[in-house]
Amino acid sequence: MNQAQLLQSVVASLPEIVVIIGACILLIVGLFVPPGRRHLLGWAAIAVILLAAALTFAIGGENDGAYSSMFVTDQFSRFFKGIFYIATALTLLMSRRFIEIERINIGEYHALLLFALSGMMIMASATDLLSIYVGLELMALCTYVLTGFMRRERRSNEAALKYVVLGAVATGVFLYGVSLIYGLTGTTELSAIAAAATGQARDPGILLAVAFIVAGLVFKIGAVPFHMWVPDIYEGAPTPITAFMSVGPKAAGFAVILRVFLNPLVAVSEVGLVVAVIAVVTIALGSFVALVQDNIKRLLAYSSIAHSGFALLGIVAGGPDGIASVMLYLLIYTFMNIGIFAAIVVMRSERVQGEAIEDFSGLARSHRALGLLMLLFLFALAGIPPTAGFFAKFYILVALIDQGMVAIPVIAVLLSVVAAYFYIRIVMVIYMREPVAGTAPAFTPDLTLVLAIAAAGTILIGLFPQWFLDLAQSSILQR
């Protein structure tokens, strides 16, 4: 690599560099900030994100040769980075009160979130199995630590340990697949693999390698059969981190899956049917198991599994609309899921944990605005128009039926009726029960801002989806 190429690569990855340097600075500065002022670190982290976002969209253009073709900046990666910025910034905003109550308000918290962000950004831009792996691990390691951040809480520790062990296995499986690919084709670059794989007859070795890689990625998005970790980890992690994991790393996992799956390599190995089965079973499992949950974080964990399955359907559909529908789904899901988790964070007070569904009894009477917002997010998650959640599902169905598939949409919509049951059960608890004493939801300004942004996203994308549709359609990979 000569100097010009290096410079070009640095420019292409400037946003990532900014985020990583910002994280390092926060890590050091955090040591010297007195506890009473640590919330300033959160604001600093948000400033870093805004700077990175500005750079991402200011630099623009297409660059597919950075770092010896391991890293690209294209419209596709920018779309996903947009999701990551929104998810991380909103997570930081909603964290302040929660980490103060949990007494985990230390500088590393913000730095780790930024490192996780940079990992996700690398994942979205990576075009080489190795650079994908680097991003994946960077993100995963940070989320392991963040999951266990509540050191005095047993659930948190247990969750972190489970996550590390299971996550390491998944990464190992992924790496094994990568090594097989390298052995068979002599390269780890996605486009080169594709070129090597297409010409020949189907090689069982490649099939095996693809299966391993897919398994590793499916773990990240929490789809069946690698979904077991999701409920425990979602329940144990600090609530803002749960919110973050349910949107950020999941979207990053989808970004990689889209890059890998849209590759001719996967097209030749005909995993479409497998993905279809995975998607349907994932929706079914998430929807049915969520019916019997009493802890709202666990319930949302299963709901998040079901949503992963639904988004996977867009990959099953394939084609430009299929890809765009997955991307739009993830964007919309970010808003509504962050919204509902922010409402749960609002419920957390010094005395009340606010995680049992019972804690929400009669919320509509004691805290009208919070009740209404939760109603909005829950119906959005259930996919009821005119919220954005409906349009997300609608577009996936359009993409599927465009490809002539009708049986899968029918199953999917019927399962979404099952899912609607547990969402409206929470609405029932909020609106139709007598209020319980002792809950003390608190709207701090930053939480209000998060809720307002999430609600605005959920409503506006639902009412005026065209702009976002264009955005998703123009961001799909051109292959």
Add this chain to the structure above:
Amino acid sequence: MDFPWLSIIIFLPAAGALVLLFLRDDLAIRRVALGVTFADFLLCFPLLLGFDASTHEMQFTETHTWIPGLGIRYALGVDGISVLFVFLAALLGWICVLASWRAIETMVKEFMVSLLAMQTLMLGVFSALDLFLFYVFWEAMLVPMYAIIGIWGGSRRVYAAFKFFLYTLAGSVLFLVGIIVLYFQGGKTFDILALMQADLPFALQSWLFFAFLVAFAVKVPMVPVHTWLPDAHVEAPTAGSIILAGVLLKMGAYGFLRFSLPILPEASVYYSTFMLLLSAVAIVYGGFLALAQDDLKKLVAYSSISHMGFVTLGIFALNGQGLGGGILQMFNHGVTTGALFLFVGLIYERTHTRSIADYGGLMKAAPIYTVFLGLFTLSSMALPGLNSFVGELLILSGAFAARPVIAAISILGALLAAAYLLSMFRRVALGAAEVGERFRIWDLTRREVAAALPLAILVIWIGLYPKPFLTIIGASAEHLLEQVHGVEGTE
């Protein structure tokens, strides 16, 4: 572009709901809600007066692009069929507010907001000319209705609300898949009028017919997917029952008229006997069930199933009289059954019992109430000279022309109606028992008379002089028949 009457009529209640969010005083909230719904009702008069009954074309149309990427438009318009239901929904809107004036005491703001949201969505359903827009209105209605039943309903309200929500949702998601299939097969458009021109193969029509049938049959409701209705009706507050019976049930039948018949004509003709049979079953079965009820609301609810059976009977007779009568009867049923639920609600406010056995001799305690109740009871059993008679007569003559045996069976339903309604009226209003001694009963207040009077006027007017209504329906119904049979004729 003309003055956007329809948009204003549709979104005025929604705007009112937004205003309500910022009010604190319950009385002010009630007054604003009443003002908004009444203004909405008044806005319907220019619509009716400006309506040209000589054509089947859509009128007062508005078209704007909404989501061009998927060919989705914001398109509104009314023809002779839908204009009646826009009027009906707007009329029942303010009657519902009056009916809830005292009945709703907790969370008044939320209630009125739900009611106004409902109003917007119902008006939207009847005016939408784009399938996507229609579906958005149709499905969004679940939310306020779920709240109305679940929050302000009776003792088993939560169960009833869940049942209502899930039944309706399960029905409409298949409809959604059907819509998207239709979108691709009909030339990538959601334009209802354009889809009517699409010539779809019969096999596809059959599939879509059944996908649509599930959604519409749940709403109507037709046997065997009717079981949510008694629960929802019994548990819902009065206003909820009025909306359910008056407008929501009409949407199923409206779906048949707007989608099944014109877009899937061959399948509609092919399956018409099946539909007629289902209708006859609903008429007779609903009638027998109503006969066995002691709960006033349940009785009216089951009678609704029976009467909506007449509506679908008329529609699927697929001839001029049946169709015209079916559409008129939809309107009649909205007026009459809405009124019956209103009156059940009014007496429940006084006695807090709905068991017929607790009543008797109401005539002495509340004479004005009883006169109105008698009028609406007679209207419901289709006494000649009142509105339902005209509708049922047309329906039955249409049905006899199409399938005499099924029509003959349906006559039984009319007899049953006389049996259960007259017996109900006798046991409640007449007799020696003095209900006035056991409960503190007062006669209708001015507010309550104001709510009942327009409905009573319509009952008598349509009964004596139905021509204006039939004229409005006429051209559109005729055109609908041409669409159904025209295709059949060319084969």
